[in-house]
Amino acid sequence: YFTALFQYYIIAALLFTVYGLFVFILAAWRRRMGAKLALNSSILLASAFIVLILEFWQIIPPQPEILIILYIGFFLSQSLLLSYRFGLNQQRLLWKTEASSRSKTEFISNMSHEIRTPLNAILGVSTLMENKMTHATERSQMISIRKHAEQLTTVINEILSFSELE
Numbered sequence: 575y576f577t578a579l580f581q582y583y584i585i586a587a588l589l590f591t592v593y594g595l596f597v598f599i600l601a602a603w604r605r606r607m608g609a610k611l612a613l614n615s616s617i618l619l620a621s622a623f624i625v626l627i628l629e630f631w632q633i634i635p636p637q638p639e640i641l642i643i644l645y646i647g648f649f650l651s652q653s654l655l656l657s658y659r660f661g662l663n664q665q666r667l668l669w670k671t672e673a674s675s676r677s678k679t680e681f682i683s684n685m686s687h688e689i690r691t692p693l694n695a696i697l698g699v700s701t702l703m704e705n706k707m708t709h710a711t712e713r714s715q716m717i718s719i720r721k722h723a724e725q726l727t728t729v730i731n732e733i734l735s736f737s738e739l740e
Contacts, residue, residue, distance in 0.1 A: 584627055591620045608658050615651035618644050686734050693730070696723045 598616050601609035622644035628634045697720060704716040 584630070587623070588627065591623055595620055607662060608655060611651060611655040611658055615648055615655055618648040618651055622648065682734060686730075689730055690727070693723055693727050697727070 595613075595616055598609060598613040602613045622641055625634070625637055625640055625644065629636050700716050700720040700723060704713060704720060707713040707716055
């Protein structure tokens, strides 16, 4: 019973192989990445499958040398395809890393400006007010504000210089 269905199985497998080739031809025509390598690989495998079918139906005599060449070509083509995809993934990862680094640098420079500008204003105003204060308590409070602003500026400068080193 199963041997009667084998002929239909071969025809169905042949149709799926042709459909697979059609898909890879479309991908290569649309210039998809790696489609030409995949098309080469599928052509080699389809050729081996066709040779096996022709041998099974006894249309051609057994061709072991041709099959070996087709299989070796298929495996080499698959190796090239995998190497290409690996290299492409590495390139994409590099692009993402560079974009991340650029956005980090932009963020640090923007934050540096946004934080330092108000701190410099506080330092300047506190210095001016400190010189104009007559009462000792007010003067000591202005000195305290200025010292704390200077300490905060130092901490921010250290954080930003550390993040720039990374």
